[in-house]
Amino acid sequence: MDIFNALMHGFALAITPANLLWCLVGCALGTAVGVLPGIGPAVAVAMLLPITAKVDVTASMIFFSGIYYGAMYGGSTTSILLNTPGETASMVTAMEGNKMAKSGRAGAALATAAIGSFVAGTIATVIVTLFAPFVAEFAVKLGPPEYFLLMLLAFTTVSAVLGKSTLRGMTALFVGLAAGCVGLDQISGQSRYTGGIPELLDGIEIVLVAVGLFAVAEVLYAVLYEGRVVEEQNKLSRVHMTARDWKRSIPAWLRGTAIGTPFGCIPAGGTEIPTFLSYAMEKKLAKNPEDKAEFGTRGAIEGVAGPEAANNATVTAALIPLLTLGIPTSNTTAILLGAFQNYGIQPGPQLFTTSAALVWALIASLYIGNVMLLVLNLPMVGFWVKLLKIPKPQLYAGILIFATVGAYGMRQSAFDLFLLYAIGLLGVLMRRFDFPTAPVVVGMILGPLAEAQLRNAMSIGEGSPMVFFQRPMSITLVVIVVAVLVLPRLARYWSGRKAAG
């Protein structure tokens, strides 16, 4: 009942005209950045972070969250119509969705993606509502050793498990950690790696790294390598699902949600695994030979419905570790954490007591936002498709103007614009040589927090690392970290041996 009352208070705060407007603008902007190539939710939120200096915290968090989950709706439109997934989350949607669009069923693919996103987003929001307070209550009992190990788990999965090459993932993570080290050490106040440059005493802004790595690097990469890439756009057909489409979609949505939600909840991030798992499951479960034959040929609707639902469920449920533990599991949640920090708020178990009004208004806005997005994405899909007509040179050059706002607006320093260019160059190299970027952002945001927890844990243990092995929860986490590192490798080794033998 407490939860219900708290949620009702949240709704009361979220439906004030100003907050509703922020939510609508966030959802619309999110859909737009999801549709547009070259710009994703992480960079959109990063570019707009300067508004945290003036806009009220509840309004801006509602706005940023709208961009965050709105982009997932928009992303499917591009991957279905263009076959160029804007982000990894829509990769699977692109596989089947594009085939459906090619065989004249773009409308049905768009409808199942949007309604599936709504169903999954709403169910996952209910789960956030019901479970986040319990996780927060439990998390209060965790001490620095457990927090450090949870962050270590996030580092391990984001760098060593999710990417293809552990070596390149680790390199990216440690580059991010190094960037996070620049500035004053938060415990002793010593300056580190500032090189006598006063601008660096405050550290490197996350906005710079996110905007540099994603937006500026994207533009530089496009001009260097992708000028001549010509994209074919599929024709948009009427957004409509037949009774048979519904019958095939509903179970796929529910299965996708069931797969996606737990993946969002654990601090192990990434939408790749749940979306691929959902796709594999739908393919396996297709019994009707006619439906089965559609996979990979004409495009099967389950192959769009399941992964899209899984994707949205993961993204929404990822708010649980963010809000209750303060652990981001993706680029965008890392930047959302940065937004909280700009207000001097550290997400974590205390958030539900110290900033209860904010948290519940944010959760209430998720329900409202999902309804808004359904309306924005179904009847108005034709409008968003028009965005795909903006020529790339103009679009990419325009992105640079917004990048300037984000980078300059944060600290009013022209030095940051030079740094932005340098980070953009680093981003081009990383993309060309297949280094993942998420570990850089997560490492940079989470690195200083993990370091503080490590040092606090060591002082609790009076200098002995045994503190990580003596407490039941911490030893469990150590085992999980080791398992996450070792099990996939063992599985690969065994399957390799099986194949050889």
Next chain:
Amino acid sequence: MTTSHSLAHEPSDLAAQDTAAVWPQTLVGAGVLLTGLALAFGAISISSEAGYGGVGPNFLPWLISIVLTVCGGWIIWEARSGGFRELDTPSGATRAYWPGFVWVSAGLLLNAALITTIGFIFSCTLCYLLAVQGLRRASGQPSGAVRTWGLDIVTGLLISAPVFWMFTQFLAINLPGLTATGWL
């Protein structure tokens, strides 16, 4: 070059491609290695005071420099022994289009150098103008004509001015202006 092209390569072509990638990949490894060493050099001057069990302000810097140095060495080894493992073919063309890169870089760097002098609107318009010229050239769109330049200047102004007004007037974010009016 699309993946379908690279799939059609003869084995000898693939071998040639791998050899071509050895040097760039080695350089990337060397870059990581040097970063690790530079960070180690910086870590020397950070004291270890206020730390338990050797975990003070210099612990993370040392850890980072050691790991990056090892990763750098490992990347070089991978590059010299058959190339990066598990490598996705990068998207787009195999050869870079450098003239376009120079245009966009000029736009970004001039923006950084001039923003406090000529104000956000003009500086960003200049950045847009140069960047769009580079991108037009890269995609083979018409670029040099006076009409195109004019069109790009107007488009740049039409994006930068409303963005400037929106952020300075409605969101009260400080962006540099040519005048103190908050409108230019």
